[in-house]
Amino acid sequence: MPEPAVEITGLTMRYGATVAVDDLSLRVERDSVTAVLGPNGAGKTTTLETCEGYRRPQAGVVRVLGLDPVRQRRELLPRIGVMLQAGGAWSGVRAAEMLAHVASLHAHPLDVGMLSDRLGLAECGRTPYRRLSGGQQQRLGLAMAVVGRPELVFVDEPTAGMDVGARHATWELLRELREAGVTVVLTTHYLEEAERLADRVHIIDHGRLIASGSPLELTRGGSHATIRLVVTEPFPPSAPESLRAALGAGIEVLPVDAYSLVISGPADATTLGKVSRWCEENGVLPESLNLGQRNLEDVFLELTGRPLETA
Amino acid sequence: MSTLTLTPAPGAAPLPRMVLAQARMESRLLLRNGEQLLIAIVIPVIVLIGTVVGADHLHQLRTERPIDVFAPGVLGLAVMSTSFTSLAIATGFERRYGVLKWLGSSPLPRSGLLLGKVGSLLMVEVLQLVVLGGVAAAMGWHPSLDPVAVLGAVAMLVLGTAAFASLGLFVAGALRAEATLAVANLVYLLLLAGGGVVLPTRWYGGFGHVAWLLPSGALGEGLRSALDGGGFPALATLVLVAWTALGTFLTARTFSWE
Incomplete structure (x- = not known):
């Protein structure tokens, strides 16, 4: 070699x-x-x-x-x-x-x-x-x-x-x-x-x-996929905590900034349903809700708990 | 259209070719720079003409012809401007802009870089010698050209270059680029006025003995003496060797490439 x-x-x-x-x-x-x-x-x-x-x-x-x-x-x-x-x-x-x-x-x-x-x-x-x-x-x-x-x-x-x-x-x-x-x-x-x-x-x-x-x-983390939730008004500070509780075990919620967070886990209909119900119950208006494969940004976020500054 | 073949074929050029390329590059950049050209050529020419024309008002000259006193000193001034001021400023900005750092990753070794710098100084000095020698000759300068005089003058030019270059590199390697610019110009002006390079040290009264021991004074006196047929300037040689040793020691101890 x-x-x-x-x-x-x-x-x-x-x-x-x-x-x-x-x-x-x-x-x-x-x-x-x-x-x-x-x-x-x-x-x-x-x-x-x-x-x-x-x-x-x-x-x-x-x-x-x-x-x-x-x-x-x-x-x-x-x-x-x-x-x-x-x-x-x-x-x-x-x-x-x-x-x-x-x-x-x-x-x-x-x-x-x-x-x-x-x-x-x-x-x-x-x-x-x-x-x-x-x-x-x-x-x-x-x-x-x-x-x-x-x-x-x-x-x-x-x-x-x-x-x-x-x-x-x-x-x-x-x-x-x-x-x-x-x-x-x-x-x-x-x-x-x-x-x-x-x-x-x-x-x-x-x-x-x-x-x-x-x-x-x-980026292939097993069956993991990501849901990226972007909202029109800043999240309340307790949002990641309460969303995590609503989604249950095995699903990670990572705040990106005041307006967006990433949900990482099995991105199936059940999870999506729970996310939209949580939005409804908390009066949160989603601007976008994207479902996708993990990219390196998600990997970095998961590993370090903070987003990679891309400026 | 032929295509770019990117397959690796690494290798350094032969050292002499690298050194020559570096020397030509640096002298070209130096001569392209307006301020550097000003102190390399324009100011020495003005000083030469000014001192010779104004010599009647100096009341210091005894029997000598003004041109025979001032022409050798102006050659010394030219050496000082290039090997001290221009070199220091250029090197200071090479540090600032990462040129020295990048060259440190190129096949050109540090020794080759130094040789290139020396080569570029010599190229510029030859040009200065031709221009200033030509102007002086046109003004009636008749230097002594016997072998001892020529040898003495060449020794002065080379040792003066070595002494001032080592001091210039010391300044450039220790200070920031802006500070180097200020110090290199200030020292040049102080030595031009009070360093015994253009004006003979005996005109300074008691301070003349001090001026003689400065690299500028030794260079000026050595050139005046050699080109006036006064034999090989041994004392000036010693003084310049001592300054070269000091400058080299200080540079080696303090120079930082970034």
Whole structure:
């Protein structure tokens, strides 16, 4: 069996009194797209930067392509591509010039013109970095990460701030990279990104791994389904409690915000009937009542008891 | 239409190619920046013309021709502007914008990055030397060009670059970008006025002895002496080596890449 692309064992990282990463262990198999999903401040970037050799593990072991990212840095770096969450280019450098420069640091770079075309960077090739839009800066960052034809790319929040079109173009390129045999590790706090792109998802919260699996494995919770109830007036504070009592055992009620909650359990006619009766008895006017399969958002909510901020 | 082949083919370019690419990139960015060009070329030219034209009012010159006194000092000023002020400001903003951080993940090693920076300084300095030397020659400068003089002048330019670059990196690596911008410009102005680089240190009275021990004073005096046929500037060499050692020590101890 080939060694994994990334193997993290018992990684712990602290900043002063704050524990950013707490005894984290995870593996990334080769030729996969792996998403590290979690809210802002969950420890995603710290984990990634430890893999990239920027930070020395305070406890635990990190191996990337079988190498120690700190001690075997020079051997590792040419084989990986890195996209930082922000920045990385001179403010006065033109987009095409930056990409050509990065290409010149590699032995067998991609064709810069074709890569620019692919990522929609051709039309802003002569624009200085500081005048690129946020989405263009992100795409240039991605191009800089892949132009050296790495075996493994780490992309930190690759589509943050992108419009829908650019986001889909980016996903398409990341999928093609995987098809071509490149391992992709991305952090994201977009559920849709993890769900649609990733072969495997690691959910991190407060620096700890709380779930791992394919999007399908994570969302398939047995016979469970979800009912999402959205109302027009804020729920009374006691609503989750009283609804839970009305529904009986085996059914979970999770408040999302003042106007919506998620009911997780066997979503059959009986449950639906009980929900509508509860609404009637409590004078609650439903705006929508959606029945559906669990998605990663529901999984996160169930695991942590709070919704994943998708802002 | 040919398609993009994304299959992995990793590998670093040969080190000399990476260093040359980095040096060319950095010098291009430096010369593109208006403020940097101002202190690299425009201010030294103005200082050269201003001091020579205004020399009649200085009442300090004895028998020397003004151009022979001021031209070497202005070359020293040009070295100072590029290797200290421009380098510090550029590096400060490279830290700010994550350029150094990103390059830290690229195949270019830290040593290659430093070599690239040195290369870019030398490229810009050659340009400055050509422009300022040309203006000075047009104003009638006739420096001594015997081998000892040339060797001495080259030693001064190289050691001056090393001393100021190590100090510039110290400032850029320890302070925030805005503070670096302020300090690098302020130090430049103070040394221009009182550092003995353009104006000979003997004009400063008692402070002249102190100015001689500054990197600016040693560089200015060393260049004036060498290009005036005064032999190899040994004392200035010692002073500049000492400043380089201090700057390198401070930079190595304090520099943070982010």
